[in-house]
Amino acid sequence: MGKKSPKRKMADKLDKLWADKVKVGGSCVKCGKTSYLNAHHIYSRSNRAVRWYLPNGICLCSGCHTLSSKFSAHKTPMEFSEFVLNLRGNEWLEDLKLKSREVFDGDYDRILSELDT
Numbered sequence: 001m002g003k004k005s006p007k008r009k010m011a012d013k014l015d016k017l018w019a020d021k022v023k024v025g026g027s028c029v030k031c032g033k034t035s036y037l038n039a040h041h042i043y044s045r046s047n048r049a050v051r052w053y054l055p056n057g058i059c060l061c062s063g064c065h066t067l068s069s070k071f072s073a074h075k076t077p078m079e080f081s082e083f084v085l086n087l088r089g090n091e092w093l094e095d096l097k098l099k100s101r102e103v104f105d106g107d108y109d110r111i112l113s114e115l116d117t
Contacts, residue, residue: 022057048104
């Protein structure tokens with residue numbers, strides 16, 4: 001396996017910084033658990049326009065993120081979508097939709113400075 005490119009290294013750094021910021025509250029927004037926390041992307045992280053956009057993230061415990069078959073972002077996506085919309089509201093959703101349609105400008109330094117505040 002070869003060395004990571006500078007862009008890949010920066011993306012990894014931004015991923016970690018973004019996840020840390022999303023988990024700042026220290027508990028799952030669904031059940032309140034404080035351990036095994038994950039930062040979940042509402043729009044896929046493959047969408048670079050919102051990959052590191054904080055409103056595109058939500059803090060979940062591992063159960064509410066991927067493990068539970070009763071409620072989880074990945075196993076019950078419709079229920080999860082309804083929960084997030086009720087939690088955050090239509091204004092948040094409209095903002096996120098608009099932002100998700102933008103073209104990523106490749107300015108990793110700008111994103112780093114936005115997340116570093």
